[in-house]
Amino acid sequence: MKRLLKTLKGLWSLVVGLKITGVELFKPWLTVHYPRQEVDNLGGYRGHIELMPAADDPLTARCIMCWKCVEICPSRCISLRMHAKGEEAGADPGLLLAPEVKSPFSAHLAPPPDKIERVLDSYRLNYSLCSLCGLCVQSCPVDAIRFSRNSYLVGTTRQSFELDLLARLRNPVDASRRRDQNARA
Amino acid sequence: MIAELTALLSHPLWRMIAALAAVMAFLAVNGLVLLYAERKVAGFIQRRPGPYEVGPHGLLQPFADAGKLISKQLVTPMGADRLLFWLAPLLSLAPVVVCFLPIPFSPVLTGMDINLGLLLILAFSGLNTLALCLAGWGSNNKYSLLGAARAVAQSVAYEIPLLLAVLAVAFQVGSLDLSAIAAPQTKGLLSWNVFVQPLAFVIFFISAVAETNRAPFDLPEAESELTAGFHTEYSGMGFGIFFLAEYSYMVVVCSVATALFLGGWDGPVFPGPWWFLGKVFALVFALMWFRWTFPRVRFDQLLNVCWKWMIPLGLANLAATAFLVKWVH
Amino acid sequence: MPQDVTSRLTGDYYTAQFGPRLSEEGDTLVLNIGPQHPATHGVLRIVVELDGEYIRRAEPVLGYIHRMHEKMGEVKTYVQYLPNMGRVDYLHALAWNWAYVGAVEKLAGITVPPRAEYIRAITCELNRINSHLLWWGAYLLDLGAFTPIVYAFADRERIMDILQLATGSRLTYCYFRFGGVSADLSDEFVRRTRGFIADFRKRLPMYRGLVTDNMILRGRCEEIGMLSPEMARRYGATGPVLRGTGVAYDVRRAEPYSVYDRLDFEVPTGKNGDAMDRYEVRMEEMSQCLRIIEQALDALPAGAHLTPDLPERFTPPKGEVYFAVEGARGKIGVYLLSDGGPKPYRVKLRAPGFSNLSLFAELARGTLLADAVSILGSLDLVIPEIDR
Numbered sequence: 001m002k003r004l005l006k007t008l009k010g011l012w013s014l015v016v017g018l019k020i021t022g023v024e025l026f027k028p029w030l031t032v033h034y035p036r037q038e039v040d041n042l043g044g045y046r047g048h049i050e051l052m053p054a055a056d057d058p059l060t061a062r063c064i065m066c067w068k069c070v071e072i073c074p075s076r077c078i079s080l081r082m083h084a085k086g087e088e089a090g091a092d093p094g095l096l097l098a099p100e101v102k103s104p105f106s107a108h109l110a111p112p113p114d115k116i117e118r119v120l121d122s123y124r125l126n127y128s129l130c131s132l133c134g135l136c137v138q139s140c141p142v143d144a145i146r147f148s149r150n151s152y153l154v155g156t157t158r159q160s161f162e163l164d165l166l167a168r169l170r171n172p173v174d175a176s177r178r179r180d181q182n183a184r185a
Numbered sequence: 186m187i188a189e190l191t192a193l194l195s196h197p198l199w200r201m202i203a204a205l206a207a208v209m210a211f212l213a214v215n216g217l218v219l220l221y222a223e224r225k226v227a228g229f230i231q232r233r234p235g236p237y238e239v240g241p242h243g244l245l246q247p248f249a250d251a252g253k254l255i256s257k258q259l260v261t262p263m264g265a266d267r268l269l270f271w272l273a274p275l276l277s278l279a280p281v282v283v284c285f286l287p288i289p290f291s292p293v294l295t296g297m298d299i300n301l302g303l304l305l306i307l308a309f310s311g312l313n314t315l316a317l318c319l320a321g322w323g324s325n326n327k328y329s330l331l332g333a334a335r336a337v338a339q340s341v342a343y344e345i346p347l348l349l350a351v352l353a354v355a356f357q358v359g360s361l362d363l364s365a366i367a368a369p370q371t372k373g374l375l376s377w378n379v380f381v382q383p384l385a386f387v388i389f390f391i392s393a394v395a396e397t398n399r400a401p402f403d404l405p406e407a408e409s410e411l412t413a414g415f416h417t418e419y420s421g422m423g424f425g426i427f428f429l430a431e432y433s434y435m436v437v438v439c440s441v442a443t444a445l446f447l448g449g450w451d452g453p454v455f456p457g458p459w460w461f462l463g464k465v466f467a468l469v470f471a472l473m474w475f476r477w478t479f480p481r482v483r484f485d486q487l488l489n490v491c492w493k494w495m496i497p498l499g500l501a502n503l504a505a506t507a508f509l510v511k512w513v514h
Numbered sequence: 515m516p517q518d519v520t521s522r523l524t525g526d527y528y529t530a531q532f533g534p535r536l537s538e539e540g541d542t543l544v545l546n547i548g549p550q551h552p553a554t555h556g557v558l559r560i561v562v563e564l565d566g567e568y569i570r571r572a573e574p575v576l577g578y579i580h581r582m583h584e585k586m587g588e589v590k591t592y593v594q595y596l597p598n599m600g601r602v603d604y605l606h607a608l609a610w611n612w613a614y615v616g617a618v619e620k621l622a623g624i625t626v627p628p629r630a631e632y633i634r635a636i637t638c639e640l641n642r643i644n645s646h647l648l649w650w651g652a653y654l655l656d657l658g659a660f661t662p663i664v665y666a667f668a669d670r671e672r673i674m675d676i677l678q679l680a681t682g683s684r685l686t687y688c689y690f691r692f693g694g695v696s697a698d699l700s701d702e703f704v705r706r707t708r709g710f711i712a713d714f715r716k717r718l719p720m721y722r723g724l725v726t727d728n729m730i731l732r733g734r735c736e737e738i739g740m741l742s743p744e745m746a747r748r749y750g751a752t753g754p755v756l757r758g759t760g761v762a763y764d765v766r767r768a769e770p771y772s773v774y775d776r777l778d779f780e781v782p783t784g785k786n787g788d789a790m791d792r793y794e795v796r797m798e799e800m801s802q803c804l805r806i807i808e809q810a811l812d813a814l815p816a817g818a819h820l821t822p823d824l825p826e827r828f829t830p831p832k833g834e835v836y837f838a839v840e841g842a843r844g845k846i847g848v849y850l851l852s853d854g855g856p857k858p859y860r861v862k863l864r865a866p867g868f869s870n871l872s873l874f875a876e877l878a879r880g881t882l883l884a885d886a887v888s889i890l891g892s893l894d895l896v897i898p899e900i901d902r
Contacts, residue, residue, distance in 0.1 A: 007494075010729030014479065020724045021230050021478045021661060030232040030668045041675040043702070046682035074594035133597035133688040134696055147682060231664035327545050331567070331883070400658060401730055404884075479730050481658025483884045484567065486733050 039151070046132045047150035051123060051169045052143060059170050062144035065118050069136035069145060075129040078136060081121040120166065127153075127161040197297070201286065204296030208285040215436055216429045217247035219469065226473045254428075257421030262325055265418065269323030274419065274426035277316035280309035281433040288440045289364040291450045291457030302363040303351055306441060307344070310396065313434060314340040317405060317415050320427070324418040332415035335484055336398065336405030342491045343395040349499030350389035353382055353506045354445045363441070367449030377448040384502045386446045388495055390468075393438035395487070397431060400476035404484055439468035542570055549578045555652060555890075556897025560874075562886070569886055572878040574871055580901040587861030592618055592692070592828055595861070600686035602863060603899035605645040608638045609841035610863075611690040613848040616771060617837035618692050621850055622830035629817040630694035631772045636810045637677060637689065638839075639803040640707070643714075644673050645842035646796050646803075653793075653891040654725060657734050662725050669717060672710050679703045692828065693821030704811060711804050718801065726797065732790065739877050739889035741787035750869035753844025754795040755893055759787035765840035776813070779806050789892035796894070829856050843867050843894050867893075867900040 032039050051061040065082045137145055145165075155161050194200045221236065221244065228235025236243030261267055287302025289295045299305060314337055321333015357378070358366045370377050379386045395402040405415050416427050443449060443464040450457030482490070543564045549557040557578035563571040583602055587595050599614045600607035612634060619626060626634075647670050651663030674684040680699050681689040689696055725731055741751075743759045756763055764781040766774040782798035784791025832854040838847040844866025851860040870893045878886045 010732070013723075013727045013729050016723045017478050017725075017728050018474060020720060021474065024232060024661075024665075025226070025229050027232055029234055030671075031234065033234060033237070041678065044679045044682050044697075072593060074590055074597055131597040131601075131686070131688070132683060133600075134682065135593060135596065135688075138691070138696060227660070231661050232668065233664070327543055331545075331564075403658065477661050478724075479659060479728070480654060480725075480734060481884075482730050483734055483882065485882065 042149050042151055045147070045149050045151055046134065047148040048125060048127050048130065048132075048153065048163060049136060049145045049165070050148040050150075051165045052146055053169060061120055061123065061166060061169055062142050063120055063123065063140075064142055064144070065120060066141065068139045068141065072135045072139045073130075074133065074135065075131060077126045077129045078124070079126070080123045082118045083121060084118055122164065123166045125163045125165055127163050128158060201297050204286055205282060208282050208296065211285070212282065212429065212433050212436075216432050217251065219432045219435070220247045220250060220428075222470075223473050223476075226470065227477050230474075230477045251425070254421055254425035259423060260418075260420050262418045264325040266323040266325070269319045270418075271423070273316045273320035273323060274423050274430070276319065277313055277430040278426050278433070280312040281430055281437060284309045284437045285440070287363050288437075289367050289444055289449055290461050292364065292368070294458055295364055298362075298364070300360065300362045300365075303355060303361040303441075306437065307348065307351070310434065310437065311340075311344065313396075313430070316430075320419070321415040324415070326418050329415050329417050332405045332417070336415055339395055339398070339402065339404065339484075339487060342488055343392045343495070346388050346491060346495035346499045347392040347396060349496070349503050350385040350392065351441075351445065353385045353499075353503050354378055356503070356506045356510055357382065359510075363444045363449075367444045367451075370448040371451040373451075374448075377446065377451070379446040382446070382502070382506070384498060385506075386442070388499050388502070389442055389446070390471075391490075392495065393442065394472065394475060395491070397434045397438060397472075399431075399435065399472055401479040401482045402487055403476075403481060404487065435469055435472055436465060439465045439472070442468055541565075555895050556900075558871075558895070558897045558900075560886075560890075562878075562883070564883065567882045567884075569878050569881055569883060572875055572886065574874060576871075576897075576901055578901065579898050581898070583902045584861050584863060587858050589857065591856045592830065592858060595858070596691070597686075597688045600683075600688050601898070602902060603841065603843070603846075603865070603867070603896050604686050605648055605896055606641055606842040607685065607687045608634075608641040608689065609839050609846055611687060612638055612772075613837055613839045613841075613846045615690045615692055616839065617835050617848040617850045618830060620837050621833055621835040621852060622692070622828075624693045624821060624824070626694055626772075627818045627821060628773075628815050629698075630819050630821075632810045632814045633680075633695050633699055633819060634690060635773050635777070636699075636707070636807050636814075637680060637687075637695075639806045639810075640673050640677055641687070642842050643800050643803045644670050644677075646800050647673075649796065649842070649894045650721070650725075653894075654731075656887050656891045657731065659725070659731075662721070665717075665721070665724075669714060672713075676703060676706050676710060679706070691820060693824050694819050696820070698819040699814075704814075707807065707811060711808060714804065715801075718797075721797070726793070734884075734888050735790040735793055735892065736788060737786070738789040738881070738885050739787075739892060741873065741877065743787070745873070745876070746787070749873045751844065751873055752866050752869065753841070753894075754792050754799065755844065755870050755873070757782065757795050758784035758792035760785055765838050765845050769838060771837070771839060773810070773813075777806050777809050779809075789888055792892045792894075827856065829854060838864070841866060843896065843899070844870060863902055865899040865902060867895045867897070871895055871900055 051063060054060040054062045063080075065080065067080070070076075070078045070080060132147075134147070137147060153161075194203060224246070225235040225243070234243075236246035239246045239249045261270055284306045286296035287299055287305055317336040317340070318333050321329045321331075321336070324330075354366060355361050358369065360366065366378075398405050416424055419427060440461075443461060447464045447468075450461045452460030452463075545562045545564050547560040547562055549559045551558075559575040559578065561573050561575060562569055581601075583598055586598055590598070595614070596611070599610040602610050618624070647666040651666035654662040677687070678684055680695075680697060680703050681687045682697070683689070741755065741759050743756075743761050746756045746759050746761065752763065752765075760783050762781050762783045765771075767781060779802045780798075782795045782802065784795050830852050832852055834849070834851045836847060836849045838845050840846075845864070846866060847862075847864030849860070849862035849864070850858055853859040874890060874893065877889055881889065
């Protein structure tokens with residue numbers, strides 16, 4: 001008798017299950033129907049890093065070339081080239097500081113950028129290696145890099161993931177057009 | 186012209202051939218429609234769109250799927266028994282066409298006037314079991330073998346409650362002819378057999394789910410345990426034919442259920458065949474609903490349900506029906 | 515097929531080892547539930563000897579996703595090792611984050627501000643709910659139900675959006691730092707978390723009705739994989755696997771860390787140690803996580819989210835330390851041996867899944883193949899964590 005009751009209770013549980021999925025059948029979709037709809041939850045999203053412009057000149061990066069981001073990156077994604085003012089651009093890869101040498105402006109209170117006697121030639125990120133850990137962002141003493149919100153970065157070749165961040169800073173229109181092109185491709 | 190056609194169709198052989206051709210067309214269209222319906226129902230139950238891109242609202246998706254399946258290379262696995270391997274899908278699909286002949290879509294629209302319609306259907310749908318067995322054995326794959334072994338045991342076991350449920354209705358009406366069984370049910374809603382023999386309907390439906398290898402009884406194709414069971418090694422159209430055969434069997438058993446229990450072509454306003462198809466697709470929807478709700482039953486539990494619950498209940502139902510029929514007469 | 519052809523086809527080291535030791539009783543079949551399989555949660559390979567449907571022997575073969583995390587710990591500095599922790603077990607990444615930063619903080623004597631402690635607890639518990647939801651969906655997918663995983667992922671999306679507000683990531687979080695967390699919680703985070711808690715409390719009864727009370731599921735889970743406390747202790751099983759047998763061992767109670775001694779929550783246990791008990795323990799743990807998050811949100815103090823006085827080049831003193839936290843799968847342990855330099859001398863990661871998986875060989879003996887799949891699912895394994 002107890003077994004019969006248990007079986008009937010079990011059969012009723014099956015009906016309850018059917019009722020639940022039957023109700024769910026008529027509820028609206030939960031998925032975002034991209035590309036007809038866009039996602040709206042990109043607050044705080046960690047896209048690839050981007051350079052911040054200097055306060056006075058939006059085409060110059062705030063970077064003081066202290067190399068802290070390069071050193072701390074666990075995957076060695078970041079590479080930058082610089083030259084001292086007065087020398088030719090790109091002549092040599094720049095002053096590579098040995099790890100135990102403190103860079104001149106590496107205290108947290110860094111002087112404003114116009115006292116720096118170096119010029120940034122290129123700042124590249126190898127996004128294929130980046131793990132979005134944020135150590136570079138937090139270690140920059142002048143807040144020169146931040147996470148972008150670029151969630152639509154697509155590429156068809158490996159080279160398209162080697163991002164030239166200085167070019168992106170200097171040509172924001174091109175950057176966004178590039179983004180749209182990539183999204184459509 | 187019309188008179189000649191009617192005269193031609195009254196000849197049983199020509200009628201059968203015309204019916205077979207019509208059934209094959211129906212099965213092809215049915216495969217496409219059910220494929221789309223299954224994916225859409227699955228999508229809506231899971232609160233997502235389902236197919237959407239190919240054609241408006243994904244209506245051309247089945248054509249894309251069919252095109253993909255047809256265009257794939259037919260690979261015979263190494264060491265497989267070539268004859269058995271490729272015979273299996275054909276053996277799975279071919280008998281289904283015959284199964285549609287006795288089904289009464291309306292008093293006139295019946296493929297074949299045969300007084301052993303039910304027997305024909307049960308016999309030919311049993312060939313599906315053989316097809317699964319050949320598929321599993323001929324694949325030279327341990328997973329397929331396990332899947333086939335499960336499939337055979339399951340199919341054979343569930344033939345019996347199926348038969349018992351059907352026999353109960355046959356006893357009640359006194360004939361194995363589906364048209365004769367469907368005819369007395371046209372006197373309004375309450376004359377449907379499901380109200381006279383509800384237990385037989387439940388037993389029949391559950392056995393139908395098991396016979397067609399649909400969830401929750403889909404162990405032979407248990408994806409998460411055995412990769413794909415008996416049809417692991419089939420690619421392209423081999424798989425396509427199994428697929429088509431499964432959907433066709435679904436329609437067969439639902440049609441038999443409609444004719445036996447749900448009044449066949451009975452219904453107001455619209456002509457008979459539309460009501461018949463409507464009921465058939467309502468039952469097919471119920472099958473899909475089951476699939477997307479319940480987890481899979483374990484194999485020994487499946488057989489337990491059959492031997493310890495379905496068969497005793499079926500026998501009791503049959504005995505009660507026989508007693509009542511005898512007593513009333 | 516003739517024997518030599520078979521060995522040519524499948525003659526790798528493990529099947530070759532298995533072959534000569536086939537049991538004498540009856541005709542058995544060696545089946546390889548290979549690394550690519552829908553039901554093994556990650557790349558796990560199990561070589562199974564079947565007698566019909568019954569398993570005579572089962573041997574898991576590991577190493578298909580060994581990524582040398584412990585070696586990477588020796589060549590990266592302490593700070594550079596942080597992103598690795600999110601990848602060991604990506605489903606409960608914040609617990610692994612916590613185990614590592616907790617170990618380093620214990621070694622170097624770094625204090626964590628109280629706000630950061632509460633933030634850690636909130637985010638870690640949200641991540642635990644995420645992990646259990648995915649386990650639930652994947653377990654039911656193994657058992658053949660195709661919809662619960664989609665419902666679970668709908669809830670997971672909400673949590674992932676919430677955690678993205680604070681951490682910026684959706685799965686492999688690198689959020690904790692030595693001495694706190696990398697970013698503070700915003701008001702929107704608090705608001706959305708409270709909203710989620712209220713909604714999730716209403717979803718849990720739906721899960722119970724759809725799945726937990728379902729007769730078919732009970733048939734698949736009850737009395738499957740019965741584990742006794744002695745056997746669990748022998749293998750070192752922890753987490754819901756151990757708590758399903760009735761032993762109420764939870765690292766948050768046994769060795770309290772951070773703010774867990776101030777929070778009021780229950781540790782659910784089972785009775786028989788079968789798969790159903792482990793299932794119920796995890797479902798109940800989700801409700802307890804909600805309680806913890808609510809209390810932590812109510813008690814969240816103002817203040818800094820990161821210790822401000824961390825030195826630039828971080829070198830902890832010489833010594834060794836072991837720190838354990840309660841992850842979704844069990845007790846996560848990190849052992850650090852420091853020689854005073856900028857990089858650790860040795861990092862040892864204790865993954866709970868390794869001990870839980872080692873039960874499987876003994877548990878699966880004599881069961882049906884379908885039951886073995888159910889047992890494997892109920893152990894909640896994440897193979898990348900096991901292989902590291």
